Amino acid sequence: xxxxxxxxxxxxxxxxxxxxxxxxxxxxxxxxxxxxxxxxxxxxxxxxxxxxxxxxxxxxxxxxxxxxxxxxxxxxxxxxxxxxxxxxxxxxxxxxxxxxxxxxxxxxxxxxxxxxxxxxxxxxxxxxxxxxxxxxxxxxxxxxxxxxxxxxxxxxxxxxxxxxxxxxxxxxxxxxxxxxxxxxxxxxxxxxxxxxxxxxxxxxxxxxxxxxxxxxxxxxxxxxxxxxxxxxxxxxxxxxxxxxxxxxxxxxxxxxxxxxxxxxxxxxxxxxxxxxxxxxxxxxxxxxxxxxxxxxxxxxxxxxxxxxxxxxxxxxxxxxxxxxxx
Numbered sequence: 001x002x003x004x005x006x007x008x009x010x011x012x013x014x015x016x017x018x019x020x021x022x023x024x025x026x027x028x029x030x031x032x033x034x035x036x037x038x039x040x041x042x043x044x045x046x047x048x049x050x051x052x053x054x055x056x057x058x059x060x061x062x063x064x065x066x067x068x069x070x071x072x073x074x075x076x077x078x079x080x081x082x083x084x085x086x087x088x089x090x091x092x093x094x095x096x097x098x099x100x101x102x103x104x105x106x107x108x109x110x111x112x113x114x115x116x117x118x119x120x121x122x123x124x125x126x127x128x129x130x131x132x133x134x135x136x137x138x139x140x141x142x143x144x145x146x147x148x149x150x151x152x153x154x155x156x157x158x159x160x161x162x163x164x165x166x167x168x169x170x171x172x173x174x175x176x177x178x179x180x181x182x183x184x185x186x187x188x189x190x191x192x193x194x195x196x197x198x199x200x201x202x203x204x205x206x207x208x209x210x211x212x213x214x215x216x217x218x219x220x221x222x223x224x225x226x227x228x229x230x231x232x233x234x235x236x237x238x239x240x241x242x243x244x245x246x247x248x249x250x251x252x253x254x255x256x257x258x259x260x261x262x263x264x265x266x267x268x269x270x271x272x273x274x275x276x277x278x279x280x281x282x283x284x285x286x287x288x289x290x291x292x293x294x295x296x297x298x299x300x301x302x303x304x305x306x307x308x309x310x311x312x313x314x315x316x317x318x319x320x321x322x323x324x325x326x
Contacts, residue, residue: 002034002041002098004069004091006062008055009044009277012303017275018126020151020178021050027275027302030058032090034069034098041098042325043283045086045247046274050224053086061087075099075253084228084250092251093283097325107326108286111256116319119288122147122172122295123315130154130161137165143315145170147200147295152178156190163194172293174200177224181210191218198270198293200243201225212237221270221293229258232265241268243295244287252283259290268292275301278309282320285310 011027027046034041047053061082065073068081075095082088100107108115125136127149140146146169148162159173171194179187179202191199201223203211208225219240226235227248235242242262249255259269270293271284281296288294296317299305311318320326 001070001072002036002039004062004066004094005033005035006059007031007033008059009306011277011305013275013301014303016126017124017301018128019149019174020127020176023126024275027277027298028055029276029280030055030062030086030090031279032062032094034094036098039098039101041094041096041101042279043090043093043095043097043251044276044279045090045093046276046280047086048247048274051085051227051248058085058087058090062091065091075251078251079254082250084248084254086247088250089246089252092253093246093325096252096283100322100326106322107252107283111252111286113286114289116285116288118316118318119285119291119294119296120144120315121297121300121312121317122293123297123300124295125149125162127151127158130157133158134161134165137162137169141166141169143169145172145293145315147172147174147297150175150178150187152180152183155179155183155187159187159190159194159196171196172198172200172221172295174223175202177201177204179203184210184214188214188216188218198241200270208238211239219268221268223272228254229261232258232261232267235267239267241270241292243270243272244291245272245274246280246284247274252286255284255287259287263290270295272296273298277302277306278320279306279325281310281317282325285317285319286326 047058205224221241222239223243
């Protein structure tokens with residue numbers, strides 16, 4: 001049976017990554033590794049304080065599973081042992097990778113999916129003042145899809161500034177829960193004027209009932225308001241799309257089921273990520289063919305990625321090679 005080890009790794013961010021909840025200059029990830037007989041399977045997660053996680057708590061939750069793994073635990077039983085979240089994601093993805101290595105079958109084959117193909121990923125512009133965001137947009141204007149982090153007060157000016165800087169790019173805006181009832185109409189109008197294609201999580205999770213009542217011409221995507229399938233019922237009439245992140249769902253196993261059920265209910269799919277290395281992005285590539293929007297740009301925001309990593313050509317990201325994952 002494989003042996004589970006847990007490691008904390010750090011990757012510097014190129015500059016800083018800033019959203020409405022704060023700014024950081026490095027990505028701190030937790031990696032679960034399964035090893036047996038020269039075979040190795042890995043999964044990476046990004047603990048997120050917004051969901052009550054820390055690096056220490058996630059690493060400890062993984063360490064608790066060492067005996068279970070040594071006793072033959074599998075991804076089919078993992079959801080019965082661990083709650084959704086970053087720790088389960090790392091172990092679930094490591095189990096997928098290890099099974100692919102052990103059987104000689106690619107992960108997409110194990111999942112009953114067609115082989116993943118290259119896709120276009122969004123590229124994220126951090127929150128800043130309008131002048132800084134316009135300059136960042138101008139520098140990224142060659143990219144076909146930009147994701148714009150917003151912060152509440154002053155967002156109409158930020159949206160207009162980004163559109164000036166990148167007149168031809170498709171835009172997604174992500175408020176990270178920063179809008180309020182008294183400002184949402186103004187912000188929606190600014191998005192419409194800038195021809196924004198999707199608005200992500202405008203209102204706080206748990207205080208987003210207003211979305212079911214307002215008229216809108218731009219689809220709205222749930223992020224913080226949805227983690228796994230258990231949350232889909234609450235989204236009716238409020239959201240048009242969902243952002244599936246493996247760290248929220250608790251791994252590829254649940255994410256695949258969530259994508260299937262969400263599509264059956266008529267939701268558009270975005271496949272998203274935390275800021276992590278290529279190892280965190282690789283399993284999510286199996287979901288990309290479900291997605292109207294792909295946001296797997298974590299490695300593009302790092303000063304250095306792990307080796308080997310995913311291949312990026314501009315905003316095109318290619319499926320992982322087996323040396324990385326799957």
